[in-house]
Amino acid sequence: MTERMTIRLEVNGRAVSCEVEPRTHLIDFLRDSLQIKGARVGCEHGVCGACTVRLDGRMVRGCLVLAVQAQNARVETIEGASDRGDLAELQAAFHARNALQCGFCTAGMLIAAAELIEQKPHASRDEIRKFMSGNYCRCTGYQAIVDAIEDVLEARLQRTSAPVASC
Amino acid sequence: MLRKRHQNDVGLDERRYIGSPVARPNARRLLQGRGTYVDDIALPRMAHVVYWRSPVAHARITAFDSSFARMMPGIIGIYQASDLEGVCKPWVATLSHLAGMKSAVQYPLAPGHLCWQGEPVYAIVAESRREAEDAMPYLQVQWEELPVVADMEHALDADAPVIHPELGDNLCFTRTIDTGNVSAAFEGADLVVEETYHFGRHTGVTMETRSVLADFNAADNTLTVYHSHQAPHMMQDLYSRHLDLPEGSVRVICKDVGGSFGIKVHSYPDDFATVALAKILKRPVKFVADRLESFASDIHAREHRVHARLAAMTDGRIVGFEIDDLSGVGPYSVYPRTSGIEGNQVLNITGGPYRHEHYRAVLRVVFQNKPPMSQYRGVGHPIACAVTEGMVDLAAQRLGIDPLALRRMNVMPDDSYPRTGASGIKLEGLSHEACLDEIEEMIEYARLRKEQRELRSQGVYRGIGIASMVELTNPGAAFYGVGGARIAAQDGATVRLDAGGGISVLVSVGEQGQGTETIFAQIAADTLSMPLGSIRVVTGDTGVTPYGGGTWASRGAGIGGEAVLQASIALSAQVIDFAARIHQRERNGLALADGAVVDTSTGETVVRLVDLATQAYFRPDTLPPGIHPELSATRHYAQRDYPFVFTNGVHVSHVEVDVETGMVKLLKHWVVEDCGRVLNPMLADEQIRGAVVQGIGGVLFEECLYDAGGSLRNGNMADYLVPMAAEMPDIEVAHIETPTATSQLGAKGAGEAGTAGAPAAVMNAINDALVPFNTRLTSHPITPEKILIALGTVSASK
Numbered sequence: 017m018t019e020r021m022t023i024r025l026e027v028n029g030r031a032v033s034c035e036v037e038p039r040t041h042l043i044d045f046l047r048d049s050l051q052i053k054g055a056r057v058g059c060e061h062g063v064c065g066a067c068t069v070r071l072d073g074r075m076v077r078g079c080l081v082l083a084v085q086a087q088n089a090r091v092e093t094i095e096g097a098s099d100r101g102d103l104a105e106l107q108a109a110f111h112a113r114n115a116l117q118c119g120f121c122t123a124g125m126l127i128a129a130a131e132l133i134e135q136k137p138h139a140s141r142d143e144i145r146k147f148m149s150g151n152y153c154r155c156t157g158y159q160a161i162v163d164a165i166e167d168v169l170e171a172r173l174q175r176t177s178a179p180v181a182s183c
Numbered sequence: 184m185l186r187k188r189h190q191n192d193v194g195l196d197e198r199r200y201i202g203s204p205v206a207r208p209n210a211r212r213l214l215q216g217r218g219t220y221v222d223d224i225a226l227p228r229m230a231h232v233v234y235w236r237s238p239v240a241h242a243r244i245t246a247f248d249s250s251f252a253r254m255m256p257g258i259i260g261i262y263q264a265s266d267l268e269g270v271c272k273p274w275v276a277t278l279s280h281l282a283g284m285k286s287a288v289q290y291p292l293a294p295g296h297l298c299w300q301g302e303p304v305y306a307i308v309a310e311s312r313r314e315a316e317d318a319m320p321y322l323q324v325q326w327e328e329l330p331v332v333a334d335m336e337h338a339l340d341a342d343a344p345v346i347h348p349e350l351g352d353n354l355c356f357t358r359t360i361d362t363g364n365v366s367a368a369f370e371g372a373d374l375v376v377e378e379t380y381h382f383g384r385h386t387g388v389t390m391e392t393r394s395v396l397a398d399f400n401a402a403d404n405t406l407t408v409y410h411s412h413q414a415p416h417m418m419q420d421l422y423s424r425h426l427d428l429p430e431g432s433v434r435v436i437c438k439d440v441g442g443s444f445g446i447k448v449h450s451y452p453d454d455f456a457t458v459a460l461a462k463i464l465k466r467p468v469k470f471v472a473d474r475l476e477s478f479a480s481d482i483h484a485r486e487h488r489v490h491a492r493l494a495a496m497t498d499g500r501i502v503g504f505e506i507d508d509l510s511g512v513g514p515y516s517v518y519p520r521t522s523g524i525e526g527n528q529v530l531n532i533t534g535g536p537y538r539h540e541h542y543r544a545v546l547r548v549v550f551q552n553k554p555p556m557s558q559y560r561g562v563g564h565p566i567a568c569a570v571t572e573g574m575v576d577l578a579a580q581r582l583g584i585d586p587l588a589l590r591r592m593n594v595m596p597d598d599s600y601p602r603t604g605a606s607g608i609k610l611e612g613l614s615h616e617a618c619l620d621e622i623e624e625m626i627e628y629a630r631l632r633k634e635q636r637e638l639r640s641q642g643v644y645r646g647i648g649i650a651s652m653v654e655l656t657n658p659g660a661a662f663y664g665v666g667g668a669r670i671a672a673q674d675g676a677t678v679r680l681d682a683g684g685g686i687s688v689l690v691s692v693g694e695q696g697q698g699t700e701t702i703f704a705q706i707a708a709d710t711l712s713m714p715l716g717s718i719r720v721v722t723g724d725t726g727v728t729p730y731g732g733g734t735w736a737s738r739g740a741g742i743g744g745e746a747v748l749q750a751s752i753a754l755s756a757q758v759i760d761f762a763a764r765i766h767q768r769e770r771n772g773l774a775l776a777d778g779a780v781v782d783t784s785t786g787e788t789v790v791r792l793v794d795l796a797t798q799a800y801f802r803p804d805t806l807p808p809g810i811h812p813e814l815s816a817t818r819h820y821a822q823r824d825y826p827f828v829f830t831n832g833v834h835v836s837h838v839e840v841d842v843e844t845g846m847v848k849l850l851k852h853w854v855v856e857d858c859g860r861v862l863n864p865m866l867a868d869e870q871i872r873g874a875v876v877q878g879i880g881g882v883l884f885e886e887c888l889y890d891a892g893g894s895l896r897n898g899n900m901a902d903y904l905v906p907m908a909a910e911m912p913d914i915e916v917a918h919i920e921t922p923t924a925t926s927q928l929g930a931k932g933a934g935e936a937g938t939a940g941a942p943a944a945v946m947n948a949i950n951d952a953l954v955p956f957n958t959r960l961t962s963h964p965i966t967p968e969k970i971l972i973a974l975g976t977v978s979a980s981k
Binding site: 047048051053054055056057058059060061063064066093094095098107110111112114116117118119120121122123126142144145146148149151152153154155156157158159160161162 | 206207210211212213214215216217218219220222223225311387388389390391439440441442443444473474695696697698865866869872873874875876877899900901905906907908909910911913914937
């Protein structure tokens with residue numbers, strides 16, 4: 017029996033203190049210990065992206081990070097990001113384009129898409145496809161996902177290039 | 184893009200939602216991660232089971248000791264086949280209409296004879312999954328390896344080991360079609376081409392793995408099973424019969440399902456074992472496959488070798504097809520749909536679009552020591568279509584006729600239906616000619632060919648691959664019911680005006696992301712003239728919905744949708760009748776509009792539905808004597824006019840092959856599809872796009888690789904390649920609409936056409952690109968290695 021460790025961290029804006037086995041993956045900690053189920057387990061070795069969450073604001077694979085590595089860190093899942101309204105524009109675009117079917121990959125897909133929008137505001141269609149290739153989807157064939165992200169990027173570019181109204 | 188060729192009056196002229204690209208209301212919860220898949224459910228006293236699976240392809244257990252494992256923390260129990268005797272009955276998966284089919288008796292846990300690597304043998308139940316997994320290495324198991332039948336080509340050899348000696352040989356099923364005089368027709372032809380096609384064994388790779396949570400209540404003898412599944416009523420029937428529980432005591436609930444594609448339409452030994460353990464332990468037991476278990480124990484599909492011949496005349500007329508299909512399906516036929524259907528479909532569908540009269544086909548389905556194969560999206564179609572269209576392209580090349588022109592010469596004319604294909608398939612009404620016309624325009628065919636010629640002279644090798652296809656949808660009982668399987672061919676819908684004025688729609692066909700529930704809401708909303716937001720759709724619960732078959736064979740929209748339409752029409756008539764009687768109007772002068780009963784001549788609102796509901800539910804004392812409003816209607820629908828309602832379409836793939844590296848770049852993919860009435864063009868297009876990409880996975884990337892000893896070499900998502908966003912092309916979709924007259928709705932299926940046609944189109948495009956090199960690739964997946972071997976750049980390694 018491994019010795020358990022106490023970790024303290026912030027999950028979706030709330031302080032959490034919990035005993036975990038050092039071998040526990042972050043995704044299992046979130047799903048089993050905290051019962052936060054929005055991020056999901058797909059491949060269990062960092063390929064499919066279904067378990068993608070944010071650790072101190074950056075996306076990570078929940079199955080490649082140990083819970084103890086999140087000590088003193090901020091973790092955010094799809095639930096927290098949704099409640100903050102952080103993903104609203106992407107979620108609306110995904111909805112309008114039907115950029116999801118079964119929904120199992122969607123939480124990870126949205127968090128990856130949000131990171132893309134932040135890092136590459138001028139991404140081309142090909143660049144969107146490349147960036148999103150760490151997230152697998154077996155239902156959509158990806159085109160609607162690319163369309164939805166492209167819609168958000170275009171809308172944001174139009175907003176930033178719009179002339180500022182004078183007072 | 185939508186073109187209507189035929190108008191048939193189905194009484195849905197004032198459509199508001201049907202035919203519109205309505206976004207899915209139920210997608211909102213999935214977009215916030217707030218869906219509920221089986222692993223998200225936690226019940227009080229829930230135990231977890233993991234399975235010790237056979238590490239080898241063929242063996243006999245010689246010793247087993249679980250005493251050390253039992254000492255591990257959290258262990259509730261460790262079980263073997265004998266522990267489940269008397270709890271769960273075994274099964275034999277055959278269908279009587281697949282004459283002569285045989286399979287061995289199969290148990291939830293293998294009783295000593297291990298027949299494939301991944302077969303469940305022992306069950307470890309613990310308080311948590313990690314405790315169960317921690318105990319696994321302490322199971323002490325010894326086995327004696329038996330000779331392995333891995334290669335299907337040798338499964339019927341005289342000296343091949345027989346996997347199940349009681350069956351006599353390794354032959355599961357064989358079938359022959361012969362239209363007569365085929366040899367003479369081939370002898371009299373100007374051209375005979377022949378070729379052998381190989382299809383790699385692959386699987387569905389659902390993002391959510393197979394999952395089941397069984398909860399047995401010993402006090403009232405009821406079993407509730409939360410299942411990631413496509414056919415809840417089928418599973419209810421199986422659990423009822425095999426666990427000896429009354430049908431009404433078994434409830435199967437399918438909440439959100441994380442991808443299915445046919446993988447989740449079967450029963451699996453570990454499903455039965457999990458449910459049996461819940462019954463034994465009198466507490467909830469959860470099983471969620473891990474990814475390795477998925478690769479090793481989900482059904483596989485498509486392991487076929489087809490030798491094909493095509494006979495044609497110099498003028499381009501196709502005279503006949505001949506095929507010999509060999510398929511290896513693992514050691515057991517899969518229960519209850521069997522493992523004979525895929526090969527059977529290959530025979531039925533090969534040559535499907537064409538009007539040749541001569542056809543001879545032989546099918547042999549054989550047992551081998553690999554995971555069981557059964558129905559996966561497209562079932563036989565990708566194979567039949569690739570063989571047919573590969574042969575047509577080869578013939579076109581030999582005859583010096585443009586491949587699009589050769590297809591146009593040979594497809595069944597659009598005005599020639601109803602008719603029968605050479606294989607015996609009955610066709611109600613198809614539109615091959617219109618689809619070819621449409622796609623020629625879409626792809627700017629002449630320009631593409633010109634570009635191809637110009638680039639070729641610069642050393643750039645692009646190919647254009649065409650594939651005409653048919654797809655079997657909206658099946659009647661011909662698939663399973665006639666063969667004795669208790670799999671419903673009909674589906675039912677209850678449509679109800681609720682007390683608050685909203686509409687509840689309860690349907691036996693569920694959703695795994697296709698948009699089925701949205702389509703049902705659209706149909707109910709239009710028929711009852713209600714806003715979409717006031718329609719609540721409930722599916723996936725045998726305790727709540729009418730009885731039905733569920734999701735398979737592209738039947739959700741066509742069968743389930745028709746049930747919703749008929750129930751909605753019946754409720755509409757009831758509501759109007761009720762309003763007419765209490766408001767003393769002629770019912771003929773009333774109609775539903777915008778949530779109210781209105782006078783059709785004046786447009787005056789007679790009564791709002793919410794007020795009718797209030798009166799009926801809360802103030803029946805105010806109703807005249809003799810009026811008993813029901814405000815609820817249930818209708819069932821089965822398609823009984825044809826064995827299946829066929830759809831058709833055409834795909835074109837545009838690729839560039841790098842002859843230095845063997846890499847294939849997919850430039851674009853086009854589909855023209857005729858699935859009858861298009862209920863929601865956005866959802867129909869997305870079904871086609873997703874299915875095309877699954878077809879592309881099969882033709883370019885996906886294969887479960889086994890060594891000669893039957894060991895899986897790539898059981899993870901890094902080594903088993905599925906399509907990624909970067910390598911997929913944009914897919915343009917257009918529709919021709921030939922509604923089926925078998926239903927008032929007129930909708931046919933659209934879920935599998937993409938998977939059916941894409942492999943053929945991509946294969947033909949690659950071969951078209953490589954014409955200057957005088958080589959052809961006919962072994963799927965067409966990997967860079969195979970291309971370089973075909974080009975002579977590298978030599979085949981053994």
